[in-house]
Structures are given as C-alpha cells and as structure tokens.
Amino acid sequence: MDLVEMNYADFTKMILTLKTDIYHQTVQENRNIIHVNKEQTIIKNLEKIFDATLEISNEKGFQAMSMRDLAKGAGLSSGGLYAYFPGKMDLLTMLQKHGRKMVQEILFKLVKDAPDHVSKLRIALKTHLYLSEFMQPWFYFSYMEAKNLSEPERHNAIESELTTEKLFAAIVSQGQDAGLFEPRDPQLTAAIIKAILQDWYLKRWKFSRRNISVDQYANFIVEFVEAFLDVHGTETIRLKN
Amino acid sequence: MDLVEMNYADFTKMILTLKTDIYHQTVQENRNIIHVNKEQTIIKNLEKIFDATLEISNEKGFQAMSMRDLAKGAGLSSGGLYAYFPGKMDLLTMLQKHGRKMVQEILFKLVKDAPDHVSKLRIALKTHLYLSEFMQPWFYFSYMEAKNLSEPERHNAIESELTTEKLFAAIVSQGQDAGLFEPRDPQLTAAIIKAILQDWYLKRWKFSRRNISVDQYANFIVEFVEAFLDVHGTETIRLKN
DNA sequence: GTCTATACACAGATAGAC
DNA sequence: GTCTATCTGTGTATAGAC
Numbered sequence A, B: 001m002d003l004v005e006m007n008y009a010d011f012t013k014m015i016l017t018l019k020t021d022i023y024h025q026t027v028q029e030n031r032n033i034i035h036v037n038k039e040q041t042i043i044k045n046l047e048k049i050f051d052a053t054l055e056i057s058n059e060k061g062f063q064a065m066s067m068r069d070l071a072k073g074a075g076l077s078s079g080g081l082y083a084y085f086p087g088k089m090d091l092l093t094m095l096q097k098h099g100r101k102m103v104q105e106i107l108f109k110l111v112k113d114a115p116d117h118v119s120k121l122r123i124a125l126k127t128h129l130y131l132s133e134f135m136q137p138w139f140y141f142s143y144m145e146a147k148n149l150s151e152p153e154r155h156n157a158i159e160s161e162l163t164t165e166k167l168f169a170a171i172v173s174q175g176q177d178a179g180l181f182e183p184r185d186p187q188l189t190a191a192i193i194k195a196i197l198q199d200w201y202l203k204r205w206k207f208s209r210r211n212i213s214v215d216q217y218a219n220f221i222v223e224f225v226e227a228f229l230d231v232h233g234t235e236t237i238r239l240k241n
Numbered sequence C: 001g002t003c004t005a006t007a008c009a010c011a012g013a014t015a016g017a018c
Numbered sequence D: 001g002t003c004t005a006t007c008t009g010t011g012t013a014t015a016g017a018c
Helices: A008-029 A039-060 A067-074 A088-112 A117-134 A136-144 A151-177 A186-202 A204-209 A214-228 B008-029 B039-060 B067-074 B088-112 B117-134 B136-144 B151-177 B186-202 B204-209 B214-228
Strands: none
Touching: A008 A039, A008 A088, A008 A117, A008 A214, A039 A067, A039 A088, A039 A136, A088 A117, A088 A136, A088 A151, A117 A136, A117 A151, A117 A186, A117 A214, A136 A186, A151 A186, A186 A204, A186 A214, A186 B186, B008 B039, B008 B088, B008 B117, B008 B214, B039 B067, B039 B088, B039 B136, B088 B117, B088 B136, B088 B151, B117 B136, B117 B151, B117 B186, B117 B214, B136 B186, B151 B186, B186 B204, B186 B214
16 A cells, blocks of 8 residues: 555555554553453443543533433443443543554554655655544544643643654654755744644534545645645655545 | 734734723623623623633633632622623623624724735734734633534634634735735635644643744744745835844 | 442522621 | 522432342
C-alpha cells in the first residue's frame, strides 16, 4: 500500500487490526481495576461504554452525562458499570489515555517508514486528518473535556499534543536541511498545520454544511502546506484530484 | 488614531466606552426579566456575575458551576442572584448574547471606515485578534459551552460565527477584484484565517509557554496572510516590528 | 457478571425576613 | 435589593440478590 497516495477508505481498512491491538493494551493497563475476568467480555463492554460516553458527552458534556444515561447507552445497568471502572473520573482518564495511545501509535507507525521528507510530510498530514475523522468523537471529546482531567493527566494530554506538533516541526526542519522546503519557521509552520487540522474536527458542522469530504480536505491541506513550503515536486509524487 | 498601525494597548483604550454602551444595551434587552430597578446597580452586579461565571466555568465547566459557587464568586447570595435572571440557563444565554453583540459591533465598526482593501484586511485581522485577547474568557467560554445552548440560541451562535468568516471572505474577494490580492479561494482563505485566529484563544497555554505576546502574534498573522495573498505593499503601509 | 434497591450528598430554585 | 433558610429532585456510588 502506497501511503502517500492513500485515501480515507484505504486508511480505515489499514488500521482496523491496530485498533484491536490497542484495546488489548488498554485492558492490560487497567487489569487491576476491572472486576471482570473474561478478556473478551471486557473488550466488548468497554467498547460499548467508550462509544456511549463519547456520544452522550459530546452532546451535553461529560459532567452532564449521568451514570444512568451511560448505563442505558452502553446496554448495562447503572450498578454494573462499576465493574469496569471505580468512578466516573476514572472512566474519563481511561478513555483519554486509550485515545491518545491510538493516535500516537498509528501516527508514528505510518510516518516512520516514509522514504523521503516530502512523503513524510504528506503522510503525516493525511494520517492526522484521517485519524481525526475516524476518531472524530474522541478528538472532540478530548479537547472539550480536558479541563475535567486531574492535574497529572492534563499534563499528559498537553505533552501528547506538543509531541504531535513537534513531529510536524521536525519533518519541516529536516526537509529544509535537505533543501526541499523553503526556510519558514518550523515551529510556527507546525502551529499553523495543527490549527488547520484542528478545524476539521472542531468545526465539523461547517464542512458538512458545505459538503466538503475528508478526502477533499486532505488534498486541500496538502496543497496548501506544500505551496507554503514551496515543495519541489518529483515525478513520482503527484496529488490525487 | 491610525487603526492599521494600532497595537493591543491602543485597542484596549479605544474600546472602553464601547464596552459600557453594550452593557447598557444588554440591560435594556433584559429589562423585563431583571427584578432590580436602578440601572447602575444592575450593570455593576451583572458585570460581577458575568466575570465570575466566565472564571468558574472556564475552570470546571458551566454545568459543574453551582449557583453557590457563582454567588460566592460574584459577591452576592445564592438567592440574590435570581433577581438578575430567571434560571441558570438564562444566564448562559444572556452572557453569550452579550459577548456576540460586543464582538460584532466592534469588529464591524472598526473595519467599516478603512480607506482601502489592504487596510481593511489588516484592521479586521488585528481587531479580531485583539478582541479575542480582551475578551479571552468569553471566547473560550462561548466555544466550550455552545452545546448547552437551546436550539435557537445555538443557531444564532453559528450564524454569528459564519458572519465573521464571511467578513474576511468579502474583504479578500473585494481586494482581488481591485487587483490587490492573488486569486486564492476567498472562502477557504477565510477558513484558514479563522482557524489561525482561533488558535490564539483556544490554545492559549501554548503561546504563553512560548512567551509570544499578542502583538507578536498579530504581526505574525498579518505577515502570513499578506504573504499568502501576495499583497503588494504601498509606501504608507508598513508593518511594525 | 450483572441486576435492583437504596444511601447520602448536593444541585437549582423559592419564600419570606430585613 | 439582598439575605437566610429550606423544599424537592437528581446525582454518584454501594450492597447484596441472582
């Protein structure tokens, strides 16, 4: 699979097994606080709990979601939920950690094997955008509910955010050293890239109202960033239209 | 006062009287639901209530702010608050409306009298950024608590957001017609501009950590947008450094 | 492993004194 | 105009049945 040319459909197919891997990791990390034995049962219910949490919270806020709401949404009883986490706040922490792991693992894995800096930049842009589409409810949730995290967890969230920004800054910087990009400030360039990527999942209503698909937005971002950095195209790398 | 060259300090001095005007408007619009007679008393307490609401909500969410918290923050008793609004939700609506009016009035007022399209663009960029600095708690609040609004009020919030974006798109478009800007898609250009402006108030921790002042960010945005549109500078218009 | 029933705390809102 | 005291609903979390 050529990652440089991938579209959103390719991306979703590719990451399905990675998603399962990361659920197993999440279960292992919380093995001590989950009072259920069978791993398959845990994963099945945890996914229902996470999905319901995202759906309800994104509509009215995590704080406003009662455990009764969540129980109904996840198909469990209100008491039964407490076999999966000790309290509401722990659910929040668990879900945030799970999502961060998924983003970091997939983003770094796909970018790693790119053959050159121009590909690296394009793959990083597309992967981040496609992740934020695939996990849109989580991205939105993560941003909106960051304030409810405990101090150490909020710190982790910020570090994770900056790590992603540093990835873009590093790609820009290395491409510049290789003489492939114009000398724009890498940190500011990365900040602009993040802001434009963020628009996709934070202002989603705007794009759906304007009938802009994720593949169109991907092309737009790639074109914009490459124009900004004045990327010198090669024969083998072309934009899909 | 030359608005094209204004910095943040100039801006704050300029809008202080406008702020008072808009408080008077807010009081008039809610005269029927406020059970207090003296207008000076209302404005004094309403400002304390609004400020406390923003401070507490931005820390832990509007939903999580109890009326007892608010009473303490505003220096009133829990029962006394209800002289200023019929219920917690009405307070939310009132505060959102008040902020929107302030943004729209000031933004359009300052842009209106610009002598040419290049000035118009620069004044719009600076005014929006400076507004989001002056009213940072409101901007953050407005974004985070939009989901708690009633359906018609949420609609108003979206329209207000799009109106601002349309203002930028119109300036870009008019400047292009006058042959001053490169032919970039005005709507997408406006979307990028909004995303970058939004970064300032949504990811504020990032900029304060990096010691970037609002005046520096203003210059950065102006330079970035003018480079993107390839604005042909005139003798009279220069960037402050 | 999951349910029902319930404890106990705290929320928003009102009444009536001052 | 603002306060104190209080009503009533709903929240999280637990205990013990199945």
